[in-house]
Amino acid sequence: MAVRGVGIRDVAELAGVSVTTVSHVLNDTEGMRVAPETRARVREAAKTLGYGPNRMAQALRTNRSGLIGLLSEEIATTPHAGRIILGAQNAARAHDLTLVIINTERESSGTSHKDDVQALIDRQVEAVLYATMYHRQVSLPPNLQGIPAVLIDSTDRAGIVPAVVPDEVGGAVAAVTHLVEAGHRRIGFLNNDDDVPATHERLIGFRQVMQQHGLPIDESLIVQAPSETLPGYALAREVLDRPDRPTALFCYNDRMAMGAYRAAAELGLDIPHDLSIVGFDNQELIAANLFPGLTTVALPHYEMGVWAVETLVHLLSGEAEYKLLADRPTRLDCPLVIRGSVAPPRDN
Amino acid sequence: MAVRGVGIRDVAELAGVSVTTVSHVLNDTEGMRVAPETRARVREAAKTLGYGPNRMAQALRTNRSGLIGLLSEEIATTPHAGRIILGAQNAARAHDLTLVIINTERESSGTSHKDDVQALIDRQVEAVLYATMYHRQVSLPPNLQGIPAVLIDSTDRAGIVPAVVPDEVGGAVAAVTHLVEAGHRRIGFLNNDDDVPATHERLIGFRQVMQQHGLPIDESLIVQAPSETLPGYALAREVLDRPDRPTALFCYNDRMAMGAYRAAAELGLDIPHDLSIVGFDNQELIAANLFPGLTTVALPHYEMGVWAVETLVHLLSGEAEYKLLADRPTRLDCPLVIRGSVAPPRDN
């Protein structure tokens, strides 16, 4: 309700008290006893004047800018960044913190965003969130030392900073379990071929479910290529052209799944009845617009944004136990989003 | 280069001058004559100490927070918002301004984001950018009065605030011209059925090109439905099932184009040789991942973000002529992005 030009002294005057009292009342200052009647009068006065504190003066005085920085890679190219921002933003607002976002290029080996961190520091942020575009390990810029920080979607090579990442294994488990429970036993896995955590962990999840259900794993059904549509298509063709083709495909991501859809169409395979498909990432634009809608696994971007800010707040208030979080990254659930690409296999 | 704890007095002391001089030198204060040698000494001192000004103190003293707010609708659901943010962010940084983003729901008739604007005002932003998710008319929240503001992707019903929007007509002209120049004469238009500027203006562009090239317009080839994949598919089927089907389709957006791709596939039509398609929006996730890549029109989101901040800066420095901008919205180019979905028609 801040009306420009109204200061704490105006409120004090109208309420007939000192500025100290106003400050105490409006901030509910700990241990400051103010008569209830005075309180009311001050509140009343503030309201009628439309008083709102001058954050700059507050900031200067308390040495707390109320700003937290979010360093985000590739904000433009992916909707994922948007959901992280949204989560962080909402959580920040709930704590009366203001989120300042700096976009940055993908880290080109070694540079490590030092300048971007500096830009944030120069703007007096109290802490920084460091979000990468996809789950991986990073080395933190040296100037991030000494400032509370939290990593989103990546882990600190040095293991000093708390981090939050998606539970990749869990997501894969959910996806493959869904397939198995629909009755599938021969399931292909179109995996990424990058050496990133997601590649390995989603595979672990895949194997885990198969073993758990006593299903044989045909290694030739686990294939790898870059995680794009075209390679996904090629991989799908490779696997589906076989006489003993799988009845279901688990795809590393939605783009590869999109390639698989094309392969299925070319082969005259009906999704989901001739072939079930599950993706990963829940990219709305793809998943919701394919025919039929793609059942896929959602990455907890929003939740990671929230978690990161909450953790930062704890860190800022010096709660010791939160430092321990750096020990190992926190893993957040990757829930399955069911659309229409999974059905029981035809002959079972 | 701010190192925490280093203040202007430290610099003054090291340089052997007063804080006044330091301030003058570091800010290149107008009309303040400082001996070149002193200047150098001050700069030197600032550098060795790693001095950076305390923005909060600066802000308080000058009454300029250095913050500008961006009210963005639906940041999470669309990559478009990301590009606006990116542009605004970069431009802001160039002017040493900090961008504060507030996400907001889509305006439900009447509420008009008053609270969100207030949140920004409470944070002492100097000006606000108001970005909508798609091109339309809005009524501005009353509390935005008195604060410099610029609209992005929408126009002010009251016509008071400068606005920047995509040149929809120009984009459609580029798209259809591309088709015509490839040799197409029978072109279908799968249009949106919402009453928004884009619907009307893209149609205008379509007609304009046809007339300009002396091509007959078959009104039955101009069809409308909600701008989603499924309706796009249905529309495409409707138009392509005809014996005198068009050789090319101009689609209101990439999602409708995606539906058209499916229709073409079902009908055994090869894109681009049997059917050329042009979309609108350049949604990377769709356009780049379709087979073949979708030729489409890009919306100037990044550029609108930049333009908005630049305009805000002018507004803030009180340049009168910029107020006149409110008169009519500035239209920015929608460039054609050529991929692989257009070829000359088969029999021509």
Added chain:
DNA sequence: TTGAAAGCGCTAACAT
């Protein structure tokens, strides 16, 4: 060409 000092609006230590 340079410096002293006031004061931006607020909080908090200290008085009363």
Added chain:
DNA sequence: ATGTTAGCGCTTTCAA
């Protein structure tokens, strides 16, 4: 229970 006052770090007026 409430008030007086110093001072956060900076810019800027005014004086030297």
